[in-house]
Every structure is written in structure tokens, then in C-alpha cells.
Amino acid sequence: MSLQIDADGRLRHLLTIDGIPKRNLTEILDQADxxxxxxxxxxxxxxxxxxxxxxxxxxxxxxxxRTTFELAAERLSADxxxxxxxxxxxxxxxxxxxxxxTLEAMHCDLFVVRHPDSGAAHFIAEHAKEGxxxxxxxxxxxxxPTQALLDAYTIRRHKPHxxxxxxxxxxxxxxxxVARSGLTCLGTLGxxxxxxxxxxxxxxxxxxxxxxxVFTDFNQGIADCDVVIMLRLQKERMRGALVPxxxxxxxxxxxxxxxxxxxxPDAIVMHPGPMNxxxxxxxxVADGPQSVILEQVSxxxxxxxxxxxxxxxxxxxxxx
Amino acid sequence: xxxxxxxxxxxxxxxxxxxxxxxxxxPGCIIAIDPPEAxxxxxxxxxxxxxxxxxxxxxxxxxxxxxxxxxxxxxxxEATAALINGITHLTLPPDTDPVxxxxxxxxxxxxxxREARGATVHVIGALTRGMxxxxxxxxxxxxxxxxxxAGNIGRPxxxxxxxxRALQYAASLDVPVHLQSMDPWIGADxxxxxxxxxxxxxxxxxxxxxxxxxxxxxLMLVEETGVRAHFGRVSTAxxxxxxxxxxxxxxPITADAAMPNLLLNENDILPFxxxxxxxxxxxxxxxxxxxxxxxxxxxxxxVCSDHQPHDADAKLKPFPATEPGAxxxxxxxxxxxxxxxxxxLTAEQWxxxxxxxxxxxxxxxxxxxxxxxxxDFALIDVDTERLIEPTTMTSRGKNSPFxxxxxxxxxxxxxxxxxxxxxxxx
Numbered sequence: 001m002s003l004q005i006d007a008d009g010r011l012r013h014l015l016t017i018d019g020i021p022k023r024n025l026t027e028i029l030d031q032a033d034x035x036x037x038x039x040x041x042x043x044x045x046x047x048x049x050x051x052x053x054x055x056x057x058x059x060x061x062x063x064x065x066r067t068t069f070e071l072a073a074e075r076l077s078a079d080x081x082x083x084x085x086x087x088x089x090x091x092x093x094x095x096x097x098x099x100x101x102t103l104e105a106m107h108c109d110l111f112v113v114r115h116p117d118s119g120a121a122h123f124i125a126e127h128a129k130e131g132x133x134x135x136x137x138x139x140x141x142x143x144x145p146t147q148a149l150l151d152a153y154t155i156r157r158h159k160p161h162x163x164x165x166x167x168x169x170x171x172x173x174x175x176x177x178v179a180r181s182g183l184t185c186l187g188t189l190g191x192x193x194x195x196x197x198x199x200x201x202x203x204x205x206x207x208x209x210x211x212x213x214v215f216t217d218f219n220q221g222i223a224d225c226d227v228v229i230m231l232r233l234q235k236e237r238m239r240g241a242l243v244p245x246x247x248x249x250x251x252x253x254x255x256x257x258x259x260x261x262x263x264x265p266d267a268i269v270m271h272p273g274p275m276n277x278x279x280x281x282x283x284x285v286a287d288g289p290q291s292v293i294l295e296q297v298s299x300x301x302x303x304x305x306x307x308x309x310x311x312x313x314x315x316x317x318x319x320x
Numbered sequence: 321x322x323x324x325x326x327x328x329x330x331x332x333x334x335x336x337x338x339x340x341x342x343x344x345x346x347p348g349c350i351i352a353i354d355p356p357e358a359x360x361x362x363x364x365x366x367x368x369x370x371x372x373x374x375x376x377x378x379x380x381x382x383x384x385x386x387x388x389x390x391x392x393x394x395x396x397x398e399a400t401a402a403l404i405n406g407i408t409h410l411t412l413p414p415d416t417d418p419v420x421x422x423x424x425x426x427x428x429x430x431x432x433x434r435e436a437r438g439a440t441v442h443v444i445g446a447l448t449r450g451m452x453x454x455x456x457x458x459x460x461x462x463x464x465x466x467x468x469x470a471g472n473i474g475r476p477x478x479x480x481x482x483x484x485r486a487l488q489y490a491a492s493l494d495v496p497v498h499l500q501s502m503d504p505w506i507g508a509d510x511x512x513x514x515x516x517x518x519x520x521x522x523x524x525x526x527x528x529x530x531x532x533x534x535x536x537x538x539l540m541l542v543e544e545t546g547v548r549a550h551f552g553r554v555s556t557a558x559x560x561x562x563x564x565x566x567x568x569x570x571x572p573i574t575a576d577a578a579m580p581n582l583l584l585n586e587n588d589i590l591p592f593x594x595x596x597x598x599x600x601x602x603x604x605x606x607x608x609x610x611x612x613x614x615x616x617x618x619x620x621x622x623v624c625s626d627h628q629p630h631d632a633d634a635k636l637k638p639f640p641a642t643e644p645g646a647x648x649x650x651x652x653x654x655x656x657x658x659x660x661x662x663x664x665l666t667a668e669q670w671x672x673x674x675x676x677x678x679x680x681x682x683x684x685x686x687x688x689x690x691x692x693x694x695x696d697f698a699l700i701d702v703d704t705e706r707l708i709e710p711t712t713m714t715s716r717g718k719n720s721p722f723x724x725x726x727x728x729x730x731x732x733x734x735x736x737x738x739x740x741x742x743x744x745x746x
Contacts, residue, residue, distance in 0.1 A: 003591070018520065095633065095636070095637070096637060096638070097636060115638065117637075117638035117639070117640045117641050118521060118522040118523050118592075118638065118639060118640055119521065119523075119591075119592035119638045119639040119640065120638035122591060122592045122638075123592065123637065123638045123639070127636075139522075139638070140522055140638075140640065141522030141523070141524070142521055142522030142523075143522065177522055180520070180522050204518075204519035205514060205515070205519065205525075205527075206515055206516045206519045207519070209516055210516075210519075210520075
């Protein structure tokens, strides 16, 4: 039995997409469909998580992600505690386990955790009290499962026949938890062909072993794609001698209108945000007709509501 | 008081001894092999019942954490734990805090080790001052103070010029060097072997070239300077092959691998098991198998525990934030016997790689099972298994990736010089 899935096949924690059966992933996407109208109508709340407490535990600053989790919990009528622990406070001496013990004393039902170290959500789930669930909101380079699910959900709304699709992830896959979870999620859901595009310095060395087609030439890699997922290039990558400059990166790996023209005519463009315009994506594309980037954000709300209700065992269909 | 080991299987391959016999000894001196009854009057009898009496094991790398990190372990605790586990010689790398680059630190360690009355402790001095990249350590002074060798174990030297000068200087004084070949930049932020598992887990990788590139350089410099060199903790198949090729062209070098790298591989860090966070990292199963073959055929001369005891907090963090290293004294014999049981090594090969070869590397005399020799042996019941648990580990460091394993071998007695460990029921 895995840490994430209990003996009855139900989701206990969501730490990584790795190891979650297709059935559970599809169930989350279906629930998100059921919750989407509620998510988009700001004034309506569902009583699904009334009396439950969700704690957003962020060891890494992220206003956007934290806000969507906060909103998702509130739309389900949960009480929400937000705790931002800058990376400095761990260096103040309090260990992660001490922090956890302090917060458990407040009787939270669900920790939504973001942390700069890979495996942090796993670590917290292993050490959390019985009955306390953990939802990974991004741990280091490892996983960002709700982002992967909202990406899959967004793709499904536009292109429901996964087995016929070619999806490319472009840019810094090496440091990207979005890419790692995305590849696993889309792979499990049966996407026809997965591609990774980027310079060798930004690609993990064993992607081809995972069944991903690897391209270092963007123009070749994007040919006939149905979905193009652009990844954010962190500014600090220039210092690690991984790419020479933003402008050269944009020339080789930036998504321009011209490059997008090589994909299928109805291809959609996605980005987990926040975008670096003019670095990995041109503004014309980001704001263009093929971009579904803002839709990803609103879908994120529905998907996170679905995941929270799954983990906390609230049956959506009965309540709606 | 005299002790009589009765009915042991005496296994000293270097003396071609493999037979059942008795050994009468007193702390500090072997009195007789198969003694006449008259001599054994009043001796405490240890019934061996076929347990193996073998040379005490000799460990080429064990952190004792003193000075500098006595919240993890100390010389007394670890030298005692070593003897209890049949390891009669320990070699301490110089990366203590402060590092071993002065007479004072060397003497402190050696004095504490004598007071501990456990395993004999040998100290490797730093090759460069502060284990840094600028000036040479006083290798002559350190040898006079008692260092058995000089080395850069645990702190790779990036500056080729400084390393070359250090090796030239060590060669001039005929000080042997222990090198751990690892590039200081490639994979510097890595916490796992750069491969499939690290890619899946989003862990920064340490590629094979971090080892092979540094090893290639070090081999060239050793060849050029003619220094006596030992290469510690080889972790890759290619690295072992490079050692083999260098030996084949006549370079008088020796090398070892760490025990965990012979048993485990990259998959054993799943799912984020900090006990298996090691440096050098656990590599692929292909690497592990190549290390096993290299140890069996003698390309790698020795196996060491690479003992790195930690306090619990050091490992109670998300994986990348944990400190690397495994506590290794308590599993050293059991894992060695495991390799024998799995036909990776013959019993004679294991005794050589874990007891005799390390002494040859250090320039220590081989223990002899003859009257008047110093006792330096361990009596091991190889037919009884023990469960590896924190409560049964004798090292202060409980950070073992082998917790929960059942390993063969219970040490009934161990002796080095006048220090004797006798298991309570033996």
C-alpha cells in the first residue's frame, strides 16, 4: 500500500502523480467538471468541507498558488489558515518537524504544503499525525501534482481524445516540478506522444527512458504538436552556466508566432505562470488566440476544490 | 586472566590456516595455539562451537566525529563500537573540525583513542592546510605526530597545481596519500546519482563524470609524481575499470569501495529515504555489480565501512537537506558475510578485502596466529543472524540504510593488543 492511496483505493495524500492510478486521476478531473460552475461563480459556497480546517503551509513565497488554494478551500466552506514561513525561519533553528508539531496542535485536517526541497511533502506526510492529510503544492524540483492535474483538465476541455494528441513541454525541464508531474500525469492518462524540448543543460538525462521524445531543436520538436506547454526560465539559471543569456534563450527556445505556426493550426499554448515575456514566450503568443493560459488559472480553482474534497472524503455528487 | 577459545574454526588465510582448533591468550599476548591441558588451567573458556576466528577487521574510513561534532559520536563511543563489531583497526579521515592539519589535533585524537581502549585508531592527516586550496599541510610534522598517511578524503581539491605540488611533496617525504576522487564542481549541489531515480524524484544529480574526471586527473598526477597512492570510495563501474587499467600498466596503486555501494543502488533512496543519502551516492545496479566483480578479482583491494554516524536530526529533514552518510560499523561484518553467502566473495576473499588488504594499504603488519604475537582477531558466530535495529546498534549513529535487515554474524569476542571484548554470554 502506498502512502498516497489507502487500502480501499482512495486518495489519502496527494504528494506526487507518480503511482496514482488512471482511475483516480480521471475521477479528480470529473469532479472538477462538477465543481467548475461553483468555482467560477464567486458568491456561491458548497458546504462540503464545513467544519474542516485547511492550513496553507508555504515555505516558499507564492501568492498566486496560495491564493487559489485559499479560494478553493473557502468555496468548499472550510476554515483556512495561511502560514508563510520564509526560508529564513528554518535557518532560525526551528526544524520542520517542530513547525509541524506546532501546527498540528491547531487541529488542521489538511496541510497544503509548498517547500523548496524535493521530497518535503513526502517527509511531512510520513511524520504527520494519523488523520492529517497532506496536499503537495510544489516541493523543490520534485512534484506539483495539482498543476499537472489542472493542465490535464485544461487539455481535456479542448481536446478530449488524449490518445491522438502530441504534447510538448518546452524549456527548463530539469528544475521543473511542473514538468515532472506533467509528464507523469499526461503519460498515465494516455497522451499519444510526449515530447520534451530544450537545451541539454536543462533536460534531465534519462527522459528517453521514460518514453519521452527529446528534442534540442525547438522547430523540429514543435512540428505537428496539439499542445505546447511552456515552462518558466528562472533568472538564476544564467548564473549556473546553464544558458548564456535571456536573449539567446528566447532566440532558440522562446515561443514566437512563427514557431507556433509549425504546430497544428488548432494547437493550444499553456504556461504554468508566472510568465517571463520575451524570455520563454512572446507577448503576441501569450495574449494570442491559441493561448489558454488564463483559463488554466480558473481551471486550477476547480481542480484544487476537487482534490481537496477527494482527500477529505467529501462526496461531491451528493452535495451538489 | 587467560582466555581459552575452544573449538573455533581458525581462518587466517595469509598463514594458510583453515581448521578447527583452540587458542589460549592473555590480554596483550597469544600464549599458545592448541595448548596442552596443563596450560589451560584457570583460563576462562569461550566455547566457540565452530565460530570463525579470523583476523580483526581493518577499516580504511570511519568518521568518529571528534573533534567537532561530538553531538553525533565521539572517539570513545565509536572505537568501542568498532571493537564490539570485530573491527580492530579504524582509519580516521582528516575532515574533522578543526581538520587534522596540526600536531595538536593529531595528538588529541590519538590520545583520546588510547584512552578509549577500543579499536586502534589511525589518523590520516590533511594534504593541504585547512583541507583548502592554497598551502600544503606540514606533512613531515604530521607524520612525526603520528599520522599514517595524508589525504583529501571528503574535500576534493579543485586546484590542479596545488594538488600536483602536494603529491610531489608527499612523494619527496614518502608519505602515502589517500585520495577520494570527486570533482569539486560537477554535481557539487547533487544529492543522488544523476540517473533515472534522481530525474524522477527531482533531486540534483552527481554524474558519473564527477568521479571519473577527477580520477583521471589524480591517476595522471600519481603516475607523474610517483607518490604512493590509495584511492578511496570508488563508486562507479567506469571508475573501477580505470583503476584496473592503471594497475595493468604498472601503477602501484590501491583502491577501495564503501560497503553500502556493494549492497545497494540508486533505487534504494526511494521514496526519499534519507538513510540512503550517501556521498559518494548509491549508483546504478550495473555500477554495484561492477564494484562487486572488481572487489572479487582484486581490482579493488579493500572494502571499508565508510562509517558516518549522525544524530537523528541530521536525517530528519526533506531528503536534499539531510546530511549524507551511513553509520557502518554495526553492519560491516554482517554485510561482508552477506556477500559471502551470496557468492559475491569467497570467505577467504572477504577476510582478505576486509582485514588483510586494508593493513597492506596502511603498511601495518598482518596479524598472526602464533604464540607470542599480539592478539588481533575476532570470533564470529556466522550461523546466527541478527536483526539490525537502532536499539541493537552499538555506534552512537543509528543512521543505517540496513535497518530491518537480518544479517549473519554475531561477534562473540574481539581482541586487539591488551583490549578484549567478550560478549556477555560468551
